[in-house]
Amino acid sequence: MHISLRRLLHNRVELLLTFVVPIAFFSVFALIFGKGIGSGTTPKVKVVVVDEIQSPVSTAIVDSLRDSAGLRLMHDEADDQALTSDKASEMVRHGSVTIAIVLKGDQADAIRAELLADASDQVAGQVVSALVGRELVLAKTRQASRTRQAAAMRQTTVRRPPVDASPVRPSGEIAESLSDPSELVQIVDVIGEDKANPVVSMYAAGIAVMFLLFGATGGGGVLLDERENTTLDRLLSTELTMDQLLLGKWFYLTALGFVQVCVMFLWGQFAFGVDLQGHLDGFVMMTLVTSSAAAAFGLFLATLCKTRGQLNGLSVILILTMSALGGSMVPRYVMSERMRELGLWTFNAWALDGYDKVFWRDLPVEALSPQLAVLMIAAVAFLLVARALAIRWEFD
Amino acid sequence: MIHAEAPALEIVNLRKNYRRLEALRGVDFVLERGERLAFLGPNGAGKTTLIRALAGRTRPTAGTIKVLGHPIHSIGARQALGLVPQDLALYGDLTTRENLFAFGKFHGVPRRELKKRVAWALDWTGLKDRAGDLVAGFSGGMKRRVNLACGVLHRPKIILLDEPTVGVDPQSRQRIFTMLDQLNEEGASILLTTHHLDEAEQRSDRIVILDQGRVIADGTIDELVLSTVGHSRLVKVRIDRPLVAPVTVPGGGSVRSYQVGIAGREMIETRIEDVAVELAPFLQAVRKDGYMVSDMEVHAPSLHHVFLHLTGNELRD
Structure with missing residues (x-):
């Protein structure tokens, strides 16, 4: 017991995950429900x-x-x-x-x-x-x-x-x-009356976006593993440049995320009757852009952190908070106006709004412009910041 | 264009500062084409910093590095270098073949040639039968061989090895040096850092010793011995009982008489310049004083002595 306690005290990330994450998470939900449906207002x-x-x-x-x-x-x-x-x-x-x-x-x-x-x-x-x-x-x-x-x-x-x-x-x-x-x-x-299983697509999107973020930060973390075991040094001593390395990882994570969401929705179609075929164009556009933004976010977090441990701690806090605020866990309509506005700073809210337009509202792809634009801008911005942060790894 | 006459590596006044710490304080040396050069130094001497600077992984604060006569950041310089890092910089969750293919691509080996090079590497490392196995499950020696192969797939003219045999058994070490000898015979210049002084002595043409960021010795083993400890042999004689008083060895010819040993000890140590001339009078003097010689060792001067002579006995980390 003494040894376990000493080890915990030496590990800041574990301390953070043990004590700060639950408090942060509780606070987010308290804000959602305290100022939303739970408060009577x-x-x-x-x-x-x-x-x-x-x-x-x-x-x-x-x-x-x-x-x-x-x-x-x-x-x-x-x-x-x-x-x-x-x-x-x-x-x-x-x-x-x-x-x-x-x-x-x-x-x-x-x-x-x-x-x-x-x-x-x-x-x-x-x-x-x-x-x-x-x-x-x-x-x-x-x-x-x-x-x-x-x-x-x-x-x-x-x-x-x-x-x-x-x-x-x-x-x-x-x-x-x-x-x-x-x-x-x-x-x-007026929307869901003619749908076979309308609510499932909403939850599928919510879960998919959350796991996209977890997958992307996990994938981005490979960069930190490579740095810690000096493989990154070796890679950069070859003809490979940091630009190529980051872009390669971004493409890979985007493709992986895209396939991950596709598999999930295919299962949704097979098992729960989600109408994927009827919304294929909007689904592909939203999934591609959301995956690319999530991939860029994962690389941004990885380049921001010094160690894999830091990344694990930070990503758990950020992704769970973003998912709670952005509607992946609790529908945004139960939140107060302020919380809904706050939710617009998260990936999840924009992505879920897009999927909502595709699967729930049956809107044409032109109606996805705001969501696609915001997610694309986020992807480019995160990628640029990640590149800037990675400069410190190029040379001592 | 590559200058035929230019050395493989030419380092002039290389300096590297990490804030207040001066890791390299003006390093100068040359690696000739086809030469095997061992880079020695105590921990923290600047060896790894130097290797990183040569591999283009750290920007020197001052000084120049020329690769085959061209600045280090010129086109082709990187292609001429092959880095084998101290750590096992491999993907443990890939197979041997997959690792080789990956690093071959990163090194710019053309697609049509890559397959042949990977086949060569598998053969060269003796891991043909383990080509499809994950590297994570390999022994230390096998990983070291893959680590080495990944750094030379593109046929570099200069191979930089940072302690390539650390943590491996004598058999694997022998195999690794046989592999390096093959590359050297094919014309590659080799620069290796090591703490195994016997390796450096046996496997290199020239030795450079670095300490506190400076080159403190540069030459062949004979040159270094001559310029530091000289060619005198260390003689150790164990006697049957503790010494009562130092033994006096009579002189003769050009040799003066001298005293050896410390009272109370059962071991007498001395240095003699010429074993053939001086050893017999020394042993006779010991016996004459009534002691029986139970054991005797004669040590030729080695790189070990040179190294300690130049860098001292104090711990560096």
Whole structure:
């Protein structure tokens, strides 16, 4: 025991992994859940409202929804009025908003709501459904109350005493008697409804990106092994240059990562029905760019560290944190706005957004431009920094 | 263009500083074409720094290195050099053949020639039957042979070996030097650093001794012996009982009389210039004083003596 303790105290990396990593990791999750769904301050859901009724009552509902603490209306009033159900559905499909609230009237003049939802966000649908249902019931209650008051006024005017008038009931009872909120609100999944196993592709992407990063840092670590056992010295005494060496490793890690993700998605298609063939173009583009960025990141970390031990410690901390923030472990929609913004500094968030567009939203490859651009820029930047850091290994 | 008359390596006033530490303090020497040169020195003398500078792995602070008459960073200079590092710089998780192919490619051996060179290397190292085995499972001697082969696949004209036989058994060492002799016979110049002084003495044409970043001796073994300890032999005589008083050896001819031995010891040591003339009077003097000689050793001067004479007996690390 004494020897084990002494050895632990001499090994800074092991100390870091033993005590600092759990704290860092716990802190990330505490931030995600503490300021997200766990704190009671659910992040605001991005919505648009389509008012197909355009009555004073429906307008009042829209106004109430606009003031709701749980919603963020993404269009101003004028736009909302111009918005059609199809256009709103398209916005949900593109990910501009999470849910489109379509207010509809029926033959009995009751206002009902259709929520055009993105089922990948499993929380938002329930939250918005509850909020809209409440507003609809309240509106109906107000309307019923006004109707009764008008009737009473008419009866007072003709001075006829009420014969079978019901006693006044609390508004809650009125609401219950009028309708159940769940009957007034219908959730329509506009993206995942025709998919065989829609959520699996999301998780496949999350896991794939995390393992791409682990694989790339492990592969980059070979550079440190070569340095430690002097093979790097020998390689650089041949005709091989550091540029060739780093590019060679980058190409290799990119190719390996690409094959790794392909194998994973092929298995996903075979075992879980992920529609890989139907999204091949977008998948190839995203996987190629994500693999190249992960490979460059792995080389950057390797050149940043002095020893393999350092790399192991640093990569575990960074990759687990990035995966937690970027949505590989916990869906980003449960995170607070701030955490989501923070997540945009990670690979995972951009890569997962791209895969989400490909597999979930069925968007054309042109829609992947922001994700592809960010990941490509990251790849080039990390590769350049890695090259700059590797200068110290070229000559003493 | 390669100058036919230029030496294989020409090092002039080579200096290398690591911050305040002066690893090389103006090293000058020449390695002739086809020559086998042993580079000796205590730990920390600057041998590895020198090898690294020659292999282009460290930038000298000052001085020049010429390879076959051309500056070290000129085109072709790197191709003319073959480095065999002290550590086993191999991929243990590759087979012998895969290692050889990899380093052959890195050394720029043309694709059409690579297969032949790898076949030659497998034959040369005696590892043809282990070509498909992972290097990680090899003995130290086998790894050393692969390590050597990987550095010479491109037929370098100058081979730099940094302690190529460290940690191997006498049989493997013998094999490695036989392999080096083959390369030397084919025209390669060899520069090796070693702590095995017997290797340096037997396997090199010339010896350079480096200490504290400077060349302190350069020459053949005979030249070094003559200029340092001389050709006198060390004679050690064990007697049957402790010496009561030093023994006086009478002079004769050009030799003066002298005293040997220390009272209380059973071993008498002395140096004599001419064994044929001086040994007999010495032994007679011992017997005359009443002592019986139980054992005797005569040591010729060796590189070991030269080395200790030049670098001292103090530990360096």
